[in-house]
Amino acid sequence: MTDGLIVGAGPVGLTLAAELARYGIGVRLIDRAPHATETSKALVVWSRTLELMDRMGCTGAFLAAGLRARGASIRSGETLLGSPRFEGIASAYDFALMIPQRDTERLLAAHLRSFGVAVERQVELVGFDPREDGVEARLRHADGREERVRTPWLIGCDGAHSAVRHGLGLAFAGAAQGDDWLLADMRLDGPGAPPPDEIATYLHRDGPFVVFPIPGGRARIVATLGKTDATHPRPDPTLADVQALIDRRAGGGFRASDPVWLTQFRINERKVAEYRHGRVFLAGDAAHIHSPAGGQGMNTGMQDAVNLAWKLAMVERGEAAPTLLDSYSPERSAVGDLVLRNAGRLTDMATLSHPAAQAARNLALRFLLGLHAVRDRMATTMSEIAIAYAGSPLSAGPGSGARWKPDDDAGPPPGAGDAPRFVLYAADPERGAALAARYPGLLEPAPRVPPDASRLFIVRPDGYLGLSAGGAAWDEAERYLRALATAA
Incomplete structure (x- = not known):
């Protein structure tokens, strides 16, 4: 019995498989195609994805292979309407990394192999039976042989025509432009x-x-x-x-x-209502497809994978209650809605056909892109560093759900087989260590120094702020962790 079966070996499936393997979860990654993508397809890896790759341990290979775009320009005829720059993005990666999808897949596949896992090609999911204690999947190999696999979790990363989504009978609501x-x-x-x-x-x-x-x-x-x-x-x-x-x-x-x-x-713009159905999950284009405006589709899917991986790993390892997985769909579905709206607006704006509407658009752009704050907001939105989980069941306290600034979260990523851990930032190291000792499956053993000594923070394994509380709010921290733990 495999710990997880992932269908689809594009960037999303490769990211998910590599993260699960890094956390010591036995995983199979199958794809019906005989070989990886050979065309450029998705081109941009944005700042937040690169930050998450730091945690994965594979950013360096991408930076070496990619081209750094430092900004954009928007023109109408000979008139420059604006030139937003990316240097203002509040990240070590203040650029758009241009890299063809074939190279993204090649580098992620090499990263996955470093954990001893390879893509199983020409293996197709032909059906599955979800049950309360797992999923029985039927696979067909290139020689026609059929295989039955029992797995606790089935994850569809198999694109816009997802066999997993079709097997669930889910509506893919939306329309084609x-x-x-x-x-x-x-x-x-x-x-x-x-x-x-x-x-x-x-x-x-x-x-x-x-x-x-x-x-x-x-x-x-x-x-x-x-x-x-x-x-x-x-x-x-x-x-x-x-x-x-x-x-x-x-x-x-x-x-x-x-x-x-x-x-x-x-262009198709479509999305499922829920990303989780029992022990079956959807991620990436299997759950949401967007206009390519903004270049955020692949990035959003890879971030789906990172979000799901640490939660699945903690539950599968018995370090967190199964209810932790309930947070995946509301968190990532809200992000999918946001990206759909933003990409759709950009596309609608760019494709206005009435001459008067085009003239008004150009005047507005020239004015707005002359404002420093607007240019910064545009770059921040595209980079996805502003994505947050304020409404998540895992977010508690002021500012919770926001991205934890990487400068406040230094340190190497966990090695292979290491478990994902929440990180406690507290001014009282002895009390913090005692709390960590009571929840060894959830917290890093040593608390870190908070950026604000009057506050206590618990940061999630994916670098988002889970709990924000007063520096003496130890009872609140205990309640937060108790709700996550397998046993009270």
Whole structure:
């Protein structure tokens, strides 16, 4: 019997498997595809994801492979409407790390192998039977052999067409946007080409045209193509089509060449109502899909995985009550709603079609992006460092649920097999150590010095503030931990 069966070996499934393996949980990760992603797909790893990778122990490999985008520009014709920079992000990672998804998967798979776990490819989930004490799953291998697996937990990280979600019979509520979009990965050369460390957006009356830098001297272009009659599908885009868009929407001045990926897509915005159903969970695109505006879909999914991993590990190891898992869906579903709203608004704003609405938008953007506070807020939202769990059942006290600043949480990540632990910050080390001794499965044994000596804090294993209380509120800390513990 495996401790956990994960379906889908994209970035979300790989993140979840690596975290569970790091915590000493036996896990199988299956994928029906014969090989990993070979295209660039999701391109951006944002600041909060990189911070969480610090805890995972794999940030360095990503920084070495990626390209650091330091800011963005938004233009309309020859007018620069604004140029938000990322240096103001309150993180050690004050940039957007541009890295193709194929490399993200390659690096995460290598990280997973360091724990002795490999992806099982050409293995498909063909059905499952959820029960009170576990899940019985039916797997089909490449040679047609079927296997029955008993597992305490089944997690669907298997994308927008999730077999796990379909097996649960869940509605994937939402809609598809009507426009066709072009995606092209190629080289851009010429004096008018955007800087290689900038995400450039051109707002045109025909629709937006966006250029993302990619490592290796390449760039991605994303642009609307308009609506198409479903009975007459649009032909695949060509290099000439891309150049025509450059000349019309970005003012020319640079040439496209050497395409490695030319395709088109439509934007879907959909989400399930609940991410957990008994012993079955959903994460990433299996639970929510977004507009690519803001580049937050993959990041949100990887953060789903980090959130779920430490909770599953603590419960499976008997260090926390099973009710800890009740917090996963409300926390991450609220984040999914937020990301959907933000991405949808960005897409709606960029695709306005009425000339008067476009003119008003451009005037508003030029004014707002001239304000330092607005530029900072935009960068902070995109980086996902502002995500918080204020309404979570695990949040208690003023400011709880917020991201704990990494500067206040120094120290190496746990090694393989180490358990996730909450961290106590308290001014009285003796009393703090005594509290930790009463809850050895929950708390690190040694309390840390709080940034405010008049306060007591308990920080979650994923770096969010669980309890915020007065410095002498030991009874409150005890109640908080007792509610999490397996036994009172």
